[in-house]
Amino acid sequence: MEDLWVFGYGSLMWNPGFPVQMASPALLKGxxxxxxxxxxxxxxxxxxxxxxxxxxxxxxxxxxxxRVDPGHRDDTIAYLREREQVTMVYREHWRPVTLADGTRVTALTYMVDRSHPQYAGALPVERQLDIVLGASGRSGPNPDYVLSTAAHLTELGIRDHKMEWLSRALKAA
Structure with missing residues (x-):
């Protein structure tokens, strides 16, 4: 059985929830x-x-x-489907990613389905702030999710000006 690679871009970066054999910063194009x-x-x-x-x-x-150990492949995919596809707003994709050392691997990732009613599109940051401030769900308050993701982006040296603005605004609220 071959290795499973999973690409995380949000909460999976800081809370994968499955056994990880190796982790590397990575770039996904497209x-x-x-x-x-x-x-x-x-x-x-x-x-x-x-x-x-x-x-x-x-x-x-x-x-x-x-990278997930081959022995955990099926359990990890099942876990990710349960976590990421609760309402089917994401579509499962296998995409090439480039690891920090230049190695290219094919990784499982979840991309938004633009035809799904939960697709919000590109909202202005002021509107994002209004939505995030008052929301909470099964996994906790929405501001906690955004602030944690923003902090992990900073730790990884990933600059995102909109996220930095939103993070400052959430902390000030």
């Missing part, structure tokens, strides 16, 4: 990280949606790639 998904479960409800990250088409995304 998609970018965006706070473009209305969360009806983990960080909000249908009545008061939150916002979570999705991989949206175009650009590039720096994140983390995790």
């Amino acid at each position: 998609a970018h990280r965006s706070l473009c998904v209305y969360s009806w479960v983990h960080r909000g409800t249908q009545e008061r949606p939150g916002l979570v990250f999705g991989l949206d088409r175009g650009g590039a995304c720096r994140g983390m790639a995790f």
Whole structure:
């Protein structure tokens, strides 16, 4: 059985939830990280949606790639499907990513389905702030998710000006 690689760009970067054999910063081309998904479960409800990250088409995304031991492959995929596809707003994709050392691997990742009713698109940061501030779901308050992701992006040396603005605004609220 071959190794499984998983590409994380949001909470998977700091909370993978599965056994990791190796982790490396990685680059995925052809998609970018965006706070473009209305969360009806983990960080909000249908009545008061939150916002979570999705991989949206175009650009590039720096994140983390995790290698999973072959013996944990099936359990990890099942776990990720349960976690990421609760409402089917993400589509499972196998995409090439480049690790920090230049090695290219094929990684499992989840990209937003633009035709899904939870797709929020590119909202202005002021609107993102309004949504995130009052939302909470099964996995906790929406501001905690955004602030934790922003902190991990900073730790990885990933600059995202919109996220930096949103992080400062959330801390000031």
